[in-house]
Amino acid sequence: MQVVTGEEMKEVDRYAIESLGLKEELLMENAGRAVAEVIMEDHSLQEKAAILIGKGNNGGDGFVVARVLIDHGMDVDVWLLADPNEFEGAACYHKEIYENLGREWKEWDASLCEMDDYDVVIDAMLGTGVRGPLRPPYKEAVLAVNKGSADVISIDIPSGVPSESGKIPETVIYADTTVVIQAPKCSAYLYPATDCYGAIRTVDIGLRKVIENNVPIRRKVWTKNDVCHSLPHRIPNAHKGTHGKGLLIGGSKSMPGAVTLAASACLNSGAGLLTTAAPSSVMPVVHSQLPETMGMPLPEQGGAIAGDLMGMDFNTNPYQAVAAGPGLGREKTIKPLVRRLLTEVNAPLLLDADALYFLPELEQEVKARNAPLIITPHPGEMSRLTGEKTEKINNQRFTLSREFAMEKGCYLVLKGPHTIVTTPDGDQFINTSGNEALARGGTGDVLTGLILGLLLQGKETSASVMNAVYLHGLTADIAVKKSRQTYAMTASDFIHLLPLAFRSIISSF
């Protein structure tokens, strides 16, 4: 499922209208009918509904919904928030059809419209055309809707919420359900705007192929189906070498656990062989937890890896993928190590956590890489990488991710609720698995291990990364489903649930 900006959606509409000859009135009819079908699936025709209609095309959709629901026998009050003479184009056309059928509307009046009289309120006030904070009377109407007890259904986008940014003005609709037309808008996956959408239902108005082929949208939700199609299949006559040989570098005296968690997740992801490289004093800790990993004790300085490796014969060529970062620490000595990895690793290289700390100082080495580089910052780390404030990163995750990944030529995994993966070509994939239980120490290390493990199994880089992100979120969903709480759980619990996450995918093959 593609995710669009308001501008991209307009371009899709324009193509359908100008190049295919589909009439705007017909698109609106399709939209309104499809929305009405969803409402009738979720609500009884015995319920009483109010439809609040604005002057743009979102309001036009509202007139079609009103007509269809009334045709089916529902008791519907239509409230107009705009001057009836201001309607234009397709919205005016559908207003007239509604009127020609002898149906009635009322001009919005806060003192006459009692929201608690209704079981359902349908928000057709503003869609992708909204600009800035709501003006009267929209603002008053939105406040009244939010205060009421009716079930709120927004058409396309909750009124007041922008399409592209996660930042919302003070007054916006908080919907229970948003019936999205053709494709969700970016704000559906950006906080805090996400919270306004409620449950998202998407309806097709006949533009699916246009979005796929004619006005290609390079931003999509990565679904369970995508995981099923791209997860590497296990071969019955495989040996351990079939599933890749990986190298994980991390750990320091004060953080031996991070690298251990990453190694454990990697070994639980189907990887064949894993070597864990850590300061020599940390290796016994790793081995005591994970006898399955091979060890590469590294020279150390002050409890961290000595970045120059003290002349040690260090060869990354035997590995199909390399990851570095968990628990490395930020000692100055780590920088030469990261530089060396960027220069010498000819396989996919994943840098996470402390390994990202030195990246802004290693621009040349990043740009000079030929093999894939994957980085996994959380918003705070992304702020350091870009020099932008964390708030801006959160509001514009799609735009800033794409700019960064394309400029640096890397795969960027911007973590957070709805993690976004961007390829060096600018393709974007959005994750929808996972929940707030993941907001705890160690889960990033688990993700690093999982990504390394799936990279080793030889699928396309973007699919391996997205599958790891999806499975990581799925373990948290399973954890919450099983324990019905999010307090008492640790990153290790998510690793222990990986078998169930994989089983859930395999059973859908």
Ligand SMILES: NC(=O)C1=CN([C@@H]2O[C@H](COP(=O)(O)OP(=O)(O)OC[C@H]3O[C@@H](n4cnc5c(N)ncnc54)[C@H](OP(=O)(O)O)[C@@H]3O)[C@@H](O)[C@H]2O)[C@@H](O)CC1
């Ligand atoms: N195109 C198509 O083919 C299809 C489109 N479809 C539907 O159309 C929707 C997009 O329609 P749209 O572009 O008309 O925008 P929409 O949000 O309804 O209204 C814009 C109006 O709002 C006003 N306004 C703006 N900001 C405001 C504010 N802060 N406070 C108050 N008022 C404000 C602004 O007024 P102005 O500032 O110009 O005076 C302007 O006139 C889309 O979401 C989908 O539902 C479907 O039917 C499928 C086919």
Ligand SMILES: [K+]
């Ligand atoms: K709306």
